[in-house]
Amino acid sequence: GENVEQHPSTLSVQEGDSAVIKCTYSDSASNYFPWYKQELGKRPQLIIDIRSNVGEKKDQRIAVTLNKTAKHFSLHITETQPEDSAVYFCAASGSYQLTFGKGTKLSVIP
Amino acid sequence: DGGITQSPKYLFRKEGQNVTLSCEQNLNHDAMYWYRQDPGQGLRLIYYSQIVNDFQKGDIAEGYSVSREKKESFPLTVTSAQKNPTAFYLCASSIAPGQGSDTQYFGPGTRLTVL
Numbered sequence: 001g002e003n004v005e006q007h008p009s010t011l012s013v014q015e016g017d018s019a020v021i022k023c024t025y026s027d028s029a030s031n032y033f034p035w036y037k038q039e040l041g042k043r044p045q046l047i048i049d050i051r052s053n054v055g056e057k058k059d060q061r062i063a064v065t066l067n068k069t070a071k072h073f074s075l076h077i078t079e080t081q082p083e084d085s086a087v088y089f090c091a092a093s094g095s096y097q098l099t100f101g102k103g104t105k106l107s108v109i110p
Numbered sequence: 111d112g113g114i115t116q117s118p119k120y121l122f123r124k125e126g127q128n129v130t131l132s133c134e135q136n137l138n139h140d141a142m143y144w145y146r147q148d149p150g151q152g153l154r155l156i157y158y159s160q161i162v163n164d165f166q167k168g169d170i171a172e173g174y175s176v177s178r179e180k181k182e183s184f185p186l187t188v189t190s191a192q193k194n195p196t197a198f199y200l201c202a203s204s205i206a207p208g209q210g211s212d213t214q215y216f217g218p219g220t221r222l223t224v225l
Contacts, residue, residue: 001169004152006152009150032212034212034213034214036216041219042218042219043200043216043217043218043219044153044200044216045216046213046214046215049213089152089153093212096141096158096160096166097155097158097168098143098153098155098212098214099155100152100153100154101152102150102151102152103150103151103152
């Protein structure tokens with residue numbers, strides 16, 4: 001089955017700096033890669049996703065890049081703000097299931 | 111994701127008891143999912159259902175059971191066979207898996223604690 005590795009597990013950045021979270025996946029058939037943000041005790045919320053026919057997607061301060069050859073994808077957050085502090089999960093899907101990484105706890109220091 | 115509800119928000123279970131977690135959606139989604147989340151872990155798939163009256167085991171189905179008698183409802187029963195059930199349980203739904211609409215939307219979760 002699919003295996004998703006996510007790094008780093010924790011990340012601290014100064015407000016205004018950029019944050020990058022990286023994920024690798026094992027199943028070359030995976031074609032959908034969402035990113036979720038989860039605040040403490042809350043539900044995961046989709047923040048951006050990318051499909052295998054696209055190499056990069058951007059939404060305001062958030063961007064995701066996908067390298068299918070290397071089987072890795074990354075989340076980039078620019079101009080970080082304190083409200084970006086949360087746990088971020090990547091995931092990969094090839095058919096009917098999403099396989100999640102273990103999460104990155106992002107702390108934005110004011 | 112506002113169209114997915116889970117109840118109760120908190121649930122306490124004594125050892126040896128079965129408990130049922132509710133998940134309802136009014137999004138007209140075909141597919142529904144149950145995940146378990148432990149501290150410092152990602153979400154692990156327990157069961158999923160692509161259509162009414164059909165469901166499949168996920169990665170950690172042992173000690174759990176589900177039913178899908180209605181499109182909008184997908185209850186999860188945590189049985190006494192589940193040895194370590196204390197966790198945060200999340201239900202999700204998607205329009206129709208495998209058809210390019212894989213986006214999953216999550217409910218607010220149920221926190222289960224074994225006393």
